[in-house]
Amino acid sequence: MKRKAKQGNFGKNILMTMLITGTVFAGSASALAAEKDVESYTLDSIVVTAQRYATEELDTPAAVEVFTQEQLVATGGTNLQEALKFGTGLIYHAQGPRGTSQGTMTSKIVIRGVEKGTLVLIDGVPLNQSGRYNLDDIPVETVERVEIIRGGGSVLYGSEATGGVINIITKGKRTNSVRTAFGNYGMQSHAFNTQAGKLGISYSYDKTGAVDNISDPSGGRPEGMYYNIIRGEHNTANLRYDFNDAMYLSYTYGENNAHYVYRYSKQQDANGKDIDYKNAIHTTKNNNAQLHYDKDDWKAVLSYVRREQETRSKTATKKSGNYIPGVTTSDSKGYDDKSLGMDIQKKWELGKNIGLLGFNFQRDTCDYKEVDKTNMAQNRDYERNMYSFYGQYNYELNKLSNLIVSARETWTGSTTAGQNYNKFTPEIEYIHKLDDDTSAYAKAGQSFMMPTFSQIYGSGNIIGNATLEPQHGNHFEIGLKKNTNTHMWRLAVFNYKINDSIESKWKDNYTEVEYTNEDIKNTGIELTCAIDMGQGWKANWGASYSNPKKLVTINDAGTITEGSWRNYYGKLQLNGGLNYNKGKWSGAINANYLGERTRDNDAQASMKPQLFTDLNIVYKPTKNEKVYLNLENIFDRRDIVSTSTSTFYNLGRNVMVGYEFNF
Template identity: 60%
Template sequence: MNRKISCLMVISIMGMGVLGGTVQAAENKVAEYVLDPMMVTAQRVEKSDLDTPAAVEVLTNEQLVATGAHNIQEALKFAVGISYQAQGPKGISQGTMNSKIVIRGVEKGTLVLIDGVPLNQSGRYNLDNIATEIVEKVEIVRGGGSVLYGSEATGGVINIITKGTRKNSISTSFGNYGQQNHAINLQAGKLGFSYAYDKLGQVDNISDPAGGKPVGNFYNVTRNENNNFNVRYNFNEKLYLTHTYNQSNAHYVYEYEPQNNAVNKNVIYTVKEHMTQLHFDNKDIKAILSYTNREQNNYSKANKKVGSIYYPKLDSIENAGYNDKTVALDVQKNWKFKKNFAILGFNVQKDDCEYDQNKLTVSTNKLVTSNRDFSRNMYSVYGQYNYALNDASNLAFSARETWTSGTEAEGFSGQNYNKFTPEIEYLYKINETTSAYAKAGQSFMMPTFTQIFGSGNIVGSGDLKPQEGNHYEIGLKRNVNNHAWRLALYNYKIDNSIESKWGSDGVYYTNEDIRNTGIELSCQVKMSKYLNGNWSVSYSNPQKYSTTTEYGDTTIPKWRDYYGKIQLTGGLSYTKEKWSGALNATFLGDRTRDIDAEDDMKPYLFTSLNISYKPKKNSKIYLNVDNILNRQDITTTATSSFYNLGRNFMLGYEYSF
């Protein structure tokens, strides 16, 4: 009862609050709190929030840092309309089972961009590998966005914009659970450089044995390390080159509860990512040439097992992983007329993936290998025409045609796809501080290589269909008396959503429909010169039309609930003279497991506190406290239950020069 009362008290307080507006480290004043920020992602051209016919959110570096998070996965859990999923503490992923940010209930529908370039490869992205230290801001567009950005944007788009010109600084921090974080930012003329190192020590019992496979299996983390590197060179105002490198290592230990914590196996998950981009922008023409490479590797040692009993004797050694490579060119031309505006662009993309698996059985000295190579070409042409009906009304027509060729694995041809996706948007500017909008459009997502051809324990499904969605939304935006009010009502139905099932010979994918109707209300408040606030309330009803059980057996078709229905977010930020602080919280209630039994799940309530003191203009001492209430919340929605980290803190120092 006391815990429930404490939770309600925090939520009530947060109803007055903000997602992290805080002071800039190098200045002794309140960071500018913009009620009508500018953004590019929603329309591919820069527009203010009031002039954008979509539900959007812009989070600055100061706001991200004020959450106390050191990676983007953790920082975004306080955003509006988002469900947080993680395979371990601090948002870490478990190999190819990556942690996710789910927008409006679409699990496989979040497109992540780095400086406008898709990060998703083979249906995966790793936000836990991206340090807040290298990010200038994050732009979030909620709702299907496939028309302007292509496959995978069926739930929404997250555009992570890395730092351009950066201030010189160095920081270090330490905390409990073996936590460390160290970072450096340097700017020398046209060249900017950032590096961040983050470490989490040993954490035991990060999952519930009752939900393990087999039942009784649970996980410990003995180490998790991340290295993040970003460099940018500005040739001139129109041309710049950027390279980002991320590396993570997570050591998981699988144990078995009925046998006095007998070790099942040790697994080291490694991810290495390279992202190189050349950007050209003269306002009329934008072009991006990019290369993205992600290597995901799982190295495991399994102990001997007889029946359901594990013995402390090495049985097998396995090394398996994916190597994804993408080369892409995106060119966009803008035209401005008297009152109208047009965009026309094309995208050419070459995707390659290599899968390698080597398993040695120690007792027989038998080595089994499996190697698969996949490739696909993707082409897109997209456009938008903005037509001013009058001084107050604007109508935008958008369309995209996407098709693939050369889909194959070791010479075996796979299915190629083509899809036309239209969208229409209407914006009515009631006055200078108020606007209303309505939109209707389509989205789609193509199957990945492994879903089509299979690899490892995944059985290929050659007849898998791309998922296709119809999205509808109306909204109202109003800035008045230092308040920024945002209201959105949406509905979507996605046909042939790509869902995983367990079969007798492994995991396979099938098509099922999903749908959702929801409402989002948020408000940002400039309470005073020193105090900022934010709160939001969201309600939705995400459902899935199941025709088979989670184990692939045919069942009576029905719509069933999954994920959560009620979300509350909020916080406060205060800055005066040498002191600043931010308090954040997010609550997700009425949760349902994504399994046949539709088991209820307890709500999660994530909280964080950030306090900093500046003894001098160029120095800062800060304290981050995460999970203030020391709750054990479940961060997954399937059979296995992974937990967040208990109450934890980090104390640090930053020096600017």
């Protein structure tokens, strides 16, 4: 079946967006570029790839934020899920501390309030599979920089970029180094990097030990159940071989294991302790292979991405309303997601103008396997081909102004049970240089996201919904960027409405989930500034305010009227950082506050504000040595890091001490 997006007043809104461009004074998030020293910013020109080819950030009509590897390390995060939580307009969403995943319940970085709308790319290759991307599996050791592009990016990058794009650029040549670190809560973090001619090798290991009561029993399923971590481990190995300046091959293998014990607070054992309701081990194995070619304005990549996820659990047997301690039933279930992809693009320099054409193919398969409590095996296989043609034309109106028109046509084929879709997404952008250091822009475009296999066909406790529409939205943004010798000012004002957003709902028994289409919308403003204060001091701050809402499609037990808009996520976000780098000492302190939060459930209860803090101090006794101390959650807050009915908490105040040696 073919489905078409609702066009609405898209054309009229494009014109309105263009007319009000001049009312904006400064745009986008602080863009931070690479330096050799740790934890420092530079206010020099930044080159980004938001347009699918290199442009200066000041000349890019989008809200872009760039984190270098050094800046990611300075946040104290050992994986990208943790390191990106201090970004402007980014909401950290997790089912426990340090981004540890629980099988299919994985952590997310929510951009501008769109939960299912973050497209994660590794060197331009989509990482998303079955709606998951596992940023907690990516160590900062393997990353050169991360570009965050806020706002709908489906026209150039494809499905799932309805909130924005996280583009991860991995390291080319490695610095020979070894690092080790230990902390409380049983934390460990170790890494090794080496370069042998054309071959670069990186390996990292990260562990979190036992942490009890990471969730609130009142939101458990069944009510009274809460989560405890026994251990969480991540292993990642990355290889890259450069054949020449135009071609390289990379391969990454990652494996994470998380052991959880779920306890039931409404029943105690003979020793007066809450009984063990479930004992579960979640294992995920990731394979990512890419062959890249980049020469003479041609770019091509062949990719193979595979994620194997398995959950093995033992659940207490229930009799006469009570669980019987020690009497359990076993089950296992998991996914084997595979994506084979190809992307080819060509750029043309047409005098003062630039043209771009590209083709993308991706074949997705998913093998779902389950052995239930009665030892009955269920195996289901799904498949889908996705094709896209995309293009862009950057036309110079005059020496100060450019008009950029982009479009993508995407369709699916060979889909299980014939659920095929067809989407056309256009975008128009305008950028004007007020002077060499100031630019204003306006943009209007559309985005889309295809339903996943489990959402359409069901799996585990998910009931399939074959009538799901693709998620599609209209996006509008205006902004202006201003650089001075010591400041980078960015302001963005945005509005979007996403029709048929794919949202999950508990069934009446609260044990099964079904996905439905609901509309969401948001209007907001983001202001950021990066400052060079001299004498080794740098600073950055950001403020954003928005009003994300979701349209209720059914009457939820009389608590919310059908057809009304309800609040969704948080509204006010304040973030900032202070950095020092001089001589043998360097350090960084970062904070991110999220307030005016609302639960995404029927009760619509307000939530306490969230405040993330981190202090990182580095001392270099010699040129090749580095000793560091990282203190996270300085005020020892017990913050809620989820927004759904279940309440999950972050890790308490924690300290990690490490040593690094370069050779």
